[in-house]
Amino acid sequence: MQFKKTLISCAAMAMVLGTGVFAAGTIDIQSASADTSAKKIALSNNYAGNSWRQAMLKSWEKVTGQAVSDGIVAEASAFTTSENQVTEQAAQIQNLILQGYDAIVVNAASPDALNGAVKQACDAGIVVVSFDGIVTEPCAWRIAVDFKQMGAIQLDYLAGRIPDGGNLLEIRGLAGVFVDDEIHAGIEEGVAKHSQFKIVGSVHGDWAQEVAQKAVAGILPSLPEVKAVVTQGGDGYGAAQAFKAAGRPTPLIIMGNRQDELAWWKEQKDANGYETMSVSIAPGVSTLAFWVAQQILDGQEVPKDLVVPFLQINQADLETSLETTEKGGVANVEYSLDDAKAVIAGE
Amino acid sequence: MFHGHLNARMLRSALPALSLAVLLAAIFYTQPRAMSYFGLNLMLQYAVPIALATLAQMFVITVNDLDLSIGPFVGLVACIGATYLHDAPALGLFMLAGCIGLYALMGALIHLRNLPSIVVTLGMSFVWLGIAVLVLPTPGGKAPEYLKALMSLQVPLVPFPIVAAVVIALVVQAALMHSSYGVVLRGAGGNPKAVARAGWSMLRAKMIMFGLAGVFGVLSGLSLIGLTTSGDAHIADRYTLYSIAGAILGGAEFVGGRVSPVGAVLGALTLTLAGSFLIFLRVSPDWQIGAQGAILILVLALRALISRGEAR
Numbered sequence: 001m002q003f004k005k006t007l008i009s010c011a012a013m014a015m016v017l018g019t020g021v022f023a024a025g026t027i028d029i030q031s032a033s034a035d036t037s038a039k040k041i042a043l044s045n046n047y048a049g050n051s052w053r054q055a056m057l058k059s060w061e062k063v064t065g066q067a068v069s070d071g072i073v074a075e076a077s078a079f080t081t082s083e084n085q086v087t088e089q090a091a092q093i094q095n096l097i098l099q100g101y102d103a104i105v106v107n108a109a110s111p112d113a114l115n116g117a118v119k120q121a122c123d124a125g126i127v128v129v130s131f132d133g134i135v136t137e138p139c140a141w142r143i144a145v146d147f148k149q150m151g152a153i154q155l156d157y158l159a160g161r162i163p164d165g166g167n168l169l170e171i172r173g174l175a176g177v178f179v180d181d182e183i184h185a186g187i188e189e190g191v192a193k194h195s196q197f198k199i200v201g202s203v204h205g206d207w208a209q210e211v212a213q214k215a216v217a218g219i220l221p222s223l224p225e226v227k228a229v230v231t232q233g234g235d236g237y238g239a240a241q242a243f244k245a246a247g248r249p250t251p252l253i254i255m256g257n258r259q260d261e262l263a264w265w266k267e268q269k270d271a272n273g274y275e276t277m278s279v280s281i282a283p284g285v286s287t288l289a290f291w292v293a294q295q296i297l298d299g300q301e302v303p304k305d306l307v308v309p310f311l312q313i314n315q316a317d318l319e320t321s322l323e324t325t326e327k328g329g330v331a332n333v334e335y336s337l338d339d340a341k342a343v344i345a346g347e
Numbered sequence: 348m349f350h351g352h353l354n355a356r357m358l359r360s361a362l363p364a365l366s367l368a369v370l371l372a373a374i375f376y377t378q379p380r381a382m383s384y385f386g387l388n389l390m391l392q393y394a395v396p397i398a399l400a401t402l403a404q405m406f407v408i409t410v411n412d413l414d415l416s417i418g419p420f421v422g423l424v425a426c427i428g429a430t431y432l433h434d435a436p437a438l439g440l441f442m443l444a445g446c447i448g449l450y451a452l453m454g455a456l457i458h459l460r461n462l463p464s465i466v467v468t469l470g471m472s473f474v475w476l477g478i479a480v481l482v483l484p485t486p487g488g489k490a491p492e493y494l495k496a497l498m499s500l501q502v503p504l505v506p507f508p509i510v511a512a513v514v515i516a517l518v519v520q521a522a523l524m525h526s527s528y529g530v531v532l533r534g535a536g537g538n539p540k541a542v543a544r545a546g547w548s549m550l551r552a553k554m555i556m557f558g559l560a561g562v563f564g565v566l567s568g569l570s571l572i573g574l575t576t577s578g579d580a581h582i583a584d585r586y587t588l589y590s591i592a593g594a595i596l597g598g599a600e601f602v603g604g605r606v607s608p609v610g611a612v613l614g615a616l617t618l619t620l621a622g623s624f625l626i627f628l629r630v631s632p633d634w635q636i637g638a639q640g641a642i643l644i645l646v647l648a649l650r651a652l653i654s655r656g657e658a659r
Binding site: 077079082083085086087088090091092094095096097098099100110111112113114115116117119120124 | 381385386389390392393396487488571574575576577578581584585586619622623626635636
């Protein structure tokens with residue numbers, strides 16, 4: 001990683017904040033190559049149909065490709081099921097067991113329904129590490145996202161920027177999805193903590209700019225002055241467009257690391273010194289899962305439940321982040337072995 | 348001439364078994380590790396619910412209809428199994444019996460109103476899915492212990508999925524192909540007018556066949572959650588296509604009455620193994636569905652070739 005990004009691990013937040021900037025380091029070969037050079041790790045992925053998943057697979061390829069050529073592991077192949085189906089992924093995992101992999105890294109289609117296959121893998125002596133879409137089977141490791149915290153830190157940031165508080169508009173994600181409920185709960189918690197803020201309106205933006213724009217445009221006429229917009233990612237740019245179209249002053253909108261959002265932010269920053277922050281999950285979390293699996297194979301003591309750091313972009317990092325983010329993509333960061341060790345130790 | 352006719356016919360009924368044998372040989376060649384009790388057990392486990400769903404589809408195909416709702420139905424059964432059947436067994440059993448009853452009624456509706464089965468079952472697929480989401484809004488629940496125990500049964504020498512497949516295939520084969528009422532049921536699909544004129548109730552035949560499809564759909568769903576240990580409304584969405592493909596691979600034809608239970612089970616096993624084979628070959632997922640389709644076309648082309656020989 002050439003650029004510096006602030007990675008805030010929810011669990012290791014204090015530590016990371018203390019050191020300020022947490023840059024990705026180089027791979028430490030000595031401490032790991034001895035025991036895992038003959039090991040094979042597979043990625044079982046349930047879906048590849050959006051930019052986030054594509055970036056996730058690309059990161060996996062890049063980091064594990066390097067690890068294989070450095071001789072840290074023997075093989076690290078990615079397998080994606082053609083449709084997002086539980087039964088298909090269960091069969092895929094069973095086939096991976098047969099192919100003799102030492103560890104299987106899983107982004108699961110369902111938290112429960114893969115448990116049967118995961119248990120079979122564990123029983124066959126295979127290390128199973130789940131991330132993003134985690135599995136509940138106790139024998140597997142979980143690298144979970146603290147979505148609640150992702151909502152709460154938005155309010156913490158706003159409290160620092162607008163000490164007097166004011167009215168907020170909340171843009172939620174896809175109704176009925178676990179992630180939406182979690183981020184929303186975090187935002188509610190944040191509002192309870194910083195009581196100077198008040199949510200005056202809430203719409204569902206479905207994590208898509210067009211949907212968010214339409215939803216915000218629909219609710220805006222009924223709202224009083226809005227100081228800030230709290231979001232879930234993939235909706236900030238749409239919200240900004242809606243405010244502009246309605247001829248209302250642009251509030252402080254929290255962004256979600258999408259390239260179009262960052263580009264808009266940069267434009268505003270250059271024009272009028274607009275300041276905000278952006279937060280989301282880096283698709284490169286797949287590489288963190290890879291290193292965690294490698295560490296477990298290496299014989300390291302790793303807690304079963306780890307919390308994934310999320311990727312926050314601040315005003316100062318905007319230009320570098322924008323430069324490295326593909327058009328239409330999501331800001332990403334790949335994890336190094338040292339990052340993984342920090343996450344493991346952070347528990 | 349009679350001799351050639353017989354040979355072609357035998358070849359045709361041997362085709363499902365033949366394609367399965369070829370596929371197995373190819374798998375053992377690419378992944379020798381699969382050639383073990385453990386390997387076969389893993390690869391074929393998920394074939395059991397698919398085989399049951401395929402038989403359900405086969406019953407419907409027998410009476411010259413097509414069931415596009417079997418996948419969501421299996422999903423619904425899985426949801427009921429992972430919730431009510433676990434927490435309140437009596438209520439769960441009652442609900443499953445109700446599901447089978449609804450399936451039989453669906454057959455009655457199709458017959459009485461003379462509706463195209465594709466339309467009715469497509470509509471019902473959304474009803475099943477809707478109820479499943481109501482029963483279990485988010486994936487989860489717990490499969491009853493006895494189902495888990497049954498599906499992870501360790502039989503000596505031969506892996507459980509193979510034993511289960513053989514037993515299921517033989518029971519249905521005996522009932523449908525070698526019993527006198529089985530002949531009537533098949534006739535209801537092949538030549539409904541003749542069967543009706545002979546005094547048999549067509550309504551009854553359709554209701555029985557759809558009811559049997561419901562029974563096997565329930566068995567499929569229950570065996571599925573025995574494997575996954577929990578339910579999900581979308582757990583079996585692919586089963587609709589799998590079941591049709593499996594039945595056709597196994598020698599069924601869309602003309603009614605021409606089916607083969609043993610073939611259907613073999614077809615389901617072939618489809619399941621085709622997936623494993625493609626993963627072992629590291630075929631990119633973008634091509635896997637296409638490759639599965641190619642296998643299907645290959646087998647059907649062979650069958651058409653043999654049938655042509657038979658006609659001659």
